[in-house]
Amino acid sequence: MEAEELRVGFVGAGRMAGGLGRGLLRAGKVPASNIIVSAPSDRNLAEWREWGCRTTHCNLEVLQESTVVFLATKPHVLPTVLQELRPAVTSQHLLISLAAGVTLQKLQRLLPTGTKVLRLMPNLPCVLQVGAAVFSRGTGVGDGDAALLQSLLSPCGLCEEVPEPYINIHTGLSGSGVAYVYLFAEAMAEGAVKMGMPMGLANKIAAQTLLGAAKMLLETGEHPAKLRGDVCTPGGTTIHGLYQLEKGALRATVMNAVQAATERACEMGED
Ligand SMILES: NC(=O)C1=CN([C@@H]2O[C@H](COP(=O)(O)OP(=O)(O)OC[C@H]3O[C@@H](n4cnc5c(N)ncnc54)[C@H](OP(=O)(O)O)[C@@H]3O)[C@@H](O)[C@H]2O)C=CC1
Numbered sequence: 001m002e003a004e005e006l007r008v009g010f011v012g013a014g015r016m017a018g019g020l021g022r023g024l025l026r027a028g029k030v031p032a033s034n035i036i037v038s039a040p041s042d043r044n045l046a047e048w049r050e051w052g053c054r055t056t057h058c059n060l061e062v063l064q065e066s067t068v069v070f071l072a073t074k075p076h077v078l079p080t081v082l083q084e085l086r087p088a089v090t091s092q093h094l095l096i097s098l099a100a101g102v103t104l105q106k107l108q109r110l111l112p113t114g115t116k117v118l119r120l121m122p123n124l125p126c127v128l129q130v131g132a133a134v135f136s137r138g139t140g141v142g143d144g145d146a147a148l149l150q151s152l153l154s155p156c157g158l159c160e161e162v163p164e165p166y167i168n169i170h171t172g173l174s175g176s177g178v179a180y181v182y183l184f185a186e187a188m189a190e191g192a193v194k195m196g197m198p199m200g201l202a203n204k205i206a207a208q209t210l211l212g213a214a215k216m217l218l219e220t221g222e223h224p225a226k227l228r229g230d231v232c233t234p235g236g237t238t239i240h241g242l243y244q245l246e247k248g249a250l251r252a253t254v255m256n257a258v259q260a261a262t263e264r265a266c267e268m269g270e271d
């Protein structure tokens with residue numbers, strides 16, 4: 001289907017919906033006039049109107065006006081929203097849930113039999129087209145529907161189909177992982193401030209350091225340990241810094257963070 005013909009809806013207009021919406025718009029994937037968004041308040045909708053999208057307080061209207069519908073409410077709200085949407089769902093719709101933890105089995109249970117539903121876990125950098133998203137498909141979702149989602153999200157960054165158990169792991173690694181990186185960036189900059197560098201400059205350099213390191217990882221394809229070794233002069237500065245990170249158990253702490261967030265996603269699926 002051509003982008004101009006595709007009608008895309010968002011139920012929920014918050015940060016993640018906004019990230020995906022702006023990613024799609026910036027890439028010219030779907031014209032703004034073909035996007036309709038719903039939320040109970042105007043808090044987030046005003047911004048969507050500025051982008052040229054249509055907005056409503058009625059979730060059913062989104063379903064009636066679109067074929068591809070992103071379900072972008074918080075996970076605990078989703079069952080109520082699906083109960084409301086259920087009577088208007090048809091076999092023409094492709095529903096895509098962003099809700100952390102909410103399994104395909106649960107989504108399928110809450111929707112009419114045969115509904116085409118996908119489970120997507122994006123992350124916020126998709127707004128700058130450097131996101132990392134994974135998805136799994138529910139029963140009855142064909143290759144064409146999966147390809148449509150991949151094509152829609154292709155301008156937003158990486159988008160891979162994975163076995164469903166990987167989605168909670170991706171949530172712990174990447175959906176939430178963005179926040180761990182901000183914490184690390186803040187700590188790096190504060191270290192520099194402690195040593196006398198102005199905060200604005202320290203923040204800028206910390207961000208550029210993360211960007212450069214991430215690009216090196218992606219573009220060389222090298223293992224992180226190899227690239228780390230390249231920075232370390234024997235007896236030099238880096239090994240002294242790394243020793244402090246190892247003493248502070250950074251590696252185990254980060255592994256624990258990914259585990260805790262993954263386990264929380266699994267728990268949220270049980271609610
Ligand atoms: N933030 C992130 O980095 C990521 C989030 N996600 C997932 O995305 C989903 C949304 O999270 P996020 O964008 O952060 O949350 P936000 O709180 O920013 O947005 C939630 C949106 O849902 C709307 N909403 C609340 N109740 C209803 C309802 N009954 N019907 C329709 N809309 C409703 C809110 O309305 P109003 O505008 O009136 O407040 C708001 O627009 C979650 O399921 C989360 O797990 C996934 C990956 C990353």
Ligand SMILES: O=C(O)[C@@H]1CCC=N1
Binds near residue numbers: 100171175176
């Ligand atoms: O914190 C959360 O639950 C959501 C899911 C991934 C990022 N934010």
